[in-house]
Amino acid sequence: MENEMKIFKDFLVSKSLKLTRPRKIILREVFQNHDHFTVDELFEQIREKHSNVSRATIYRTMPLLIDAGLLKQSLRCEAKDRYEHIYGHEKHLHFICDRCGKIIEIELKQLENILNDMAKEYDFKIREYNLGARGLCKECQKKTE
Amino acid sequence: MENEMKIFKDFLVSKSLKLTRPRKIILREVFQNHDHFTVDELFEQIREKHSNVSRATIYRTMPLLIDAGLLKQSLRCEAKDRYEHIYGHEKHLHFICDRCGKIIEIELKQLENILNDMAKEYDFKIREYNLGARGLCKECQKKTE
DNA sequence: TTAAATTTTGAGACTCATTTGCATAAAACT
DNA sequence: AGTTTTATGCAAATGAGTCTCAAAATTTAA
Structure with missing residues (x-):
């Protein structure tokens, strides 16, 4: 967990981007989810924990996580893109x-x-x-x- | 060509569906196209030959061709599904x-x-x-x- | 530490591929 | 031919994903 956060942080810094609260929340939940999730499922997962982040921000963060090598767009099912995190x-x-x-x-x-x-x-x-x-x-x- | 038509026909018959004019046109053009095409590209391809078929009908026919084993949804690029026909x-x-x-x-x-x-x-x-x-x-x- | 400059966010408007409802047309049946 | 059934086209609806923009957070400058 700390590891992923560091990777993300480093990536963001290298792009002059910031590790903000919403981005931290998204990263944490992405790694808490061990399924092939949709943006909407992730949104719900975050909302259930009362740490709201807008859908727009999630959509905007997905490519960052992908570029950072932490996330993968794994498949498409019923017209929705699904993602999964990448450990190793x-x-x-x-x-x-x-x-x-x-x-x-x-x-x-x-x-x-x-x-x-x-x-x-x-x-x-x-x-x-x-x-x-x-x-x-x-x-x-x-x-x- | 004749071969594919027969396969499609047999498939349709087995489902109590009919080999109509629009379906024939779509099948022909699908097999004339050797790329990974989108529904819209197929629509244009058909329109250029003045044998109009509506987009809705094309959308409705794609799953039939797939079920008949003649078409494959090959990849997704820039938010559009792309298809390719299957010979052998x-x-x-x-x-x-x-x-x-x-x-x-x-x-x-x-x-x-x-x-x-x-x-x-x-x-x-x-x-x-x-x-x-x-x-x-x-x-x-x-x-x- | 306050003020100006920059980046990020959230909400909702927007886009655009795909789906659907419905009235008409074509086909199959009687 | 007339009736029932299925297919088509159009236009409206849907829905995932993107974009805009004002407000909020963060950084930088002073």
């Missing part, structure tokens, strides 16, 4: 169920190697990547029709 | 440049195997998947600042 660098694959919306996370180390090879070949500098598969989860496959 | 099954990876928006497509057979292994392990039935990486393309890396 556990990259993963998401299986998203078309029917119940469940998100299964899978670590995938092999992937990184393949990607890096490709990036080298095409001289592309990867900032972030996402691998998502959609289909039916175990449970939903059983429910016929 | 060339799945691929997209490198999307953050700066110039260029999309580099890469075939990735190895990936499929890994994914299938994982799907089996988690009992997940994959309908489609996407692997997208964002960063800087060769050219944009040179432009410093």
Whole structure:
């Protein structure tokens, strides 16, 4: 936690930006949330704790956290962008169920190697990547029709 | 072409839906377009040929083509969903440049195997998947600042 | 430490892709 | 042909995300 705050602070300073109260709150809640959350969910999460921050500020802070390497836009579901924080660098694959919306996370180390090879070949500098598969989860496959 | 039409027709019939004129036009243009297109671009493409179809109908037809296995929602760029048709099954990876928006497509057979292994392990039935990486393309890396 | 300058915030207006309601049109059925 | 059903187009509605701008917080200058 302290660690993330320091990273964010340093990042902000390097851009001549300030670690303000709302930004601190957002960072804290982002790291308290271990799901794939939407801005709206984060907004609610913050509001429940009576430490109000406007939606606009959250929207404005997301790219800062992403640039600071602390947050990732992980997937899009039902027309909403979803985010997840990044501790270290556990990259993963998401299986998203078309029917119940469940998100299964899978670590995938092999992937990184393949990607890096490709990036080298095409001289592309990867900032972030996402691998998502959609289909039916175990449970939903059983429910016929 | 005839092939795709047949697949679409069969799909529609199986759902008690009809292969109408607008649906035929949309299918034809989807397969004439070899890019990652937006609904709006498809709309324009159709309009240029004087065979008008409303945006609403295009929006309504996209999920049908997807369900029929002929279309794929390939990526999202600048707040717009982009689609691409599916011939056979060339799945691929997209490198999307953050700066110039260029999309580099890469075939990735190895990936499929890994994914299938994982799907089996988690009992997940994959309908489609996407692997997208964002960063800087060769050219944009040179432009410093 | 007060005053001026700068940055950030919150609230709500705005944008724009996508969805929806409804009246009309086309198609299938009788 | 007339009736029922489904599809279409238009225009209005929706809703996530962005932007504006006045007020608030923070920094800098004196």
